[in-house]
Amino acid sequence: MSIRHGITHARQPRKLHDGTLYWPKTMPHIPAYPMLRRREETEVAIVGGGLTGAICAAMLARSGIPCVLIEGKQVASGSTAANTGLIQFCSDIMLSELMGRIGEKNAVMFYHACRKALVTLAQLSSDTGEDTGFYTRSSLYCASCEDDVAKLIREYTMLRKYDFPVSWGIPARVGGKISEVKAGALTTHGDAEINPLRLTHALLAYAVRLGARVYENTGVLEVGRMNGRFTLLCQEGEILARRVVKATGYLPGIVTPSSAGAPILKRSFALATVPGQVPDEWPDHYMMWETARPYFYFRTTPDGRILAGGSDDSLYDPTCDGKLLTNRTNGLLAQLGELFPGHEWQVEDAWCGTFGESSDDLPFLGEHPDQPGIHHALSTGGNGTIYSVIAASLLQDRILGRDNRLSSLLSPGRRTVDASYMPHIPNSPDHSASLFA
Ligand SMILES: Cc1cc2nc3c(=O)[nH]c(=O)nc-3n(C[C@H](O)[C@H](O)[C@H](O)COP(=O)(O)OP(=O)(O)OC[C@H]3O[C@@H](n4cnc5c(N)ncnc54)[C@H](O)[C@@H]3O)c2cc1C
Structure with missing residues (x-):
């Protein structure tokens, strides 16, 4: 050629x-x-x-x-x-x-x-x-509702059985309203950001x-x-x-x-606050996510920002006007606000991105x-x-x-x-x- x-x-x-x-x-x-x-x-x-x-x-x-x-x-x-x-x-x-x-x-x-x-x-x-x-981090995997606690306990049991680094419960150092808003949690160790x-x-x-x-x-x-x-x-x-x-x-x-197998394309939203916004009640740079699907999650950055994300929907095109982005950003802030009431959040960046799942x-x-x-x-x-x-x-x-x-x-x-993801092709x-x- x-x-x-x-x-x-x-x-x-x-x-x-x-x-x-x-x-x-x-x-x-x-x-x-x-x-x-x-x-x-x-x-x-x-x-x-x-x-x-x-x-x-x-x-x-x-x-x-x-x-x-x-x-x-x-x-x-x-x-x-x-x-x-x-x-x-x-x-x-x-x-x-x-x-x-x-x-x-x-x-x-x-x-x-x-x-x-x-x-x-x-x-x-x-x-x-x-x-x-x-940076090596621990992740708090929260039960989004009472019904998910049993599921999370089963998960904890299985992870323990196969020697994965996991502990049960919300660590005492974690404050805010997490233990009131989330019905339970396990913590995995050795994760990273x-x-x-x-x-x-x-x-x-x-x-x-x-x-x-x-x-x-x-x-x-x-x-x-x-x-x-x-x-x-x-x-x-x-x-x-x-x-x-x-x-x-x-x-x-x-x-x-x-x-080849094809991904199911979706879009997800994320935000970054200005520096210095990590609440005192959130120690050790934990990362947080939950059992709901789609899930809300957040992490910290070395300069003290919160990066939060979620609010996925089934549109794959990430193009979004300012109104939609503001709307979803406010939705993410509301979820953060539930966990840390009274905290004033200041967003510096907000974006939307395409990602794929598989069936x-x-x-x-x-x-x-x-x-x-x-x-x-x-x-x-x-x-x-x-x-x-x-x-x-x-x-x-x-x-x-x-x-x-x-x-x-x-x-x-x-x-x-x-099966439609697997059309036959000749060798x-x-x-x-x-x-x-
Ligand atoms: C909002 C959001 C948050 C996410 N958060 C996380 C997270 O916290 N943790 C995590 O593990 N994953 C996360 N993901 C998923 C993660 O982004 C992807 O799994 C990963 O970044 C994809 O990287 P990639 O290199 O496969 O794809 P890409 O970064 O898209 O790279 C593919 C590259 O291929 C190039 N390309 C395509 N076609 C051609 C061609 N014909 N010739 C030459 N170049 C070509 C493109 O230009 C592109 O740069 C997130 C995704 C989104 C959207």
């Missing part, structure tokens, strides 16, 4: 967030990467320069596996920029509920993988040698130091396959690679090749059985970052010839609850159809 100059992007990516974001303020000098204007040959081509792509690049580079990452717009400008940076080993679906779906053994294996991914992320963050805003923008750039800088190459403003127009190698055609260059990682996030049209509450990760060499890294749910680390581990294991028992569980070709080892269009 030869390079075709002058092709414009077949589908202009739609925006993934709207409103004013908080993270860009924490990084006044954002590194820039060149546009790809030549032919690159490599082992792995990573498409997508969000946190998922950056984690994959860093983990591959650390293992000595050559890779090139290309980003159609700017690094970390997609969902990563809207991510509120709570990193928890517990998923949106409880361990005890997941057991009912996929069996106890599989559910425990998945939860252990999430916990391990958190440890891996901590190590990666530390390896970058930069301030990524990664991150600054997703800083972490993405730090991981890429680390990967580049280890030999990876990174390009921005380099959208993939078409992916072809010839003689066992992929050709990724970009606007002014191309990449030849043995494997392709699809870390393209939730962009409509690009995210859903006919052969079986598991992400779509790993090599597609019908597309050998194409690795999906589609992280769904509130735990997307943890799933991105698992995606990178699956990729690494596949390249290094190691078995990974998660591969069939999370396969992008698996049968999800809704075609050598084809040149566009996999991204």
Whole structure:
């Protein structure tokens, strides 16, 4: 396949967030990467320069596996920029509920993988040698109503049974009205908060130091396959690679090749207060979330802001006018106000972002059985970052010839609850159809 100059992007990516974001303020000098204007040959081509792509690049580079990452717009400008940076080993679906779906053994294996991914992320963050805003934290998982207390007790029992770091009850140091408003709580330990923008750039800088190459403003127009190698055609260059990682996030049209599991797209709202707004009754930088769906959550930042989010709805387009954003922001403030009455909140940033869920509450990760060499890294749910680390581990294991028992569980070709997500596609080892269009 030869390079075709002058092709414009077949589908202009739609925006993934709207409103004013908080993270860009924490990084006044954002590194820039060149546009790809030549032919690159490599082992792995990573498409997508969000946190998922950056984690994959860093983990591959650390293992000595050559890779090139290309980003159609700017690094970390997609969902990563809207991510509120709570990193928890517990998923949106409880361990005890997941057991009912996929069996106890599989559910425990998945939860252990999430916990391990958190440890891996901590190590990666530390390896970058930069301030990524990664801090170990505990999370308060609250029962939103009396009816959910039994569910939470069952969850606590299961987490304890399998040695996850968890304790029961609202810690005595936590004040405000939490213990009056929330019917009960468990606390998980060893979770973390991150600054997703800083972490993405730090991981890429680390990967580049280890030999990876990174390009921005380099959208993939078409992916072809010839003689066992992929050709990724970009606007002014191309990449030849043995494997392709699809870390393209939730962009409509690009995210859903006919052969892979598709996310159910929604939108979520978030806000950041001005600094110095953490109530005295909220010690130790706990992160808080709850059993209601959609759930309300909040965390603190190192400079004393509250980042709160929730109010999800089923519209996937994050475009929202000022009135709607104000309305949802006030809704989030009202939930904060219930927990800390009398506190005056001052919001500095408020935004809305697209995110995806899956009908079986598991992400779509790993090599597609019908597309050998194409690795999906589609992280769904509130735990997307943890799933991105698992995606990178699956990729690494596949390249290094190691078995990974998660591969069939999370396969992008698996049968999800809704069979329409799994259309049949013929096995075609050598084809040149566009996999991204
Ligand atoms: C409001 C909100 C809060 C969230 N909070 C959390 C949280 O607290 N914790 C958590 O773990 N997760 C959270 N998430 C989810 C999290 O944002 C995502 O899981 C994660 O950031 C997605 O990263 P990504 O790299 O997969 O996607 P993105 O950041 O969207 O990156 C994908 C990139 O691929 C590029 N791309 C697409 N197509 C092409 C192409 N053809 N060629 C080249 N490049 C292409 C895009 O330009 C984009 O930059 C939140 C999401 C939202 C919306």
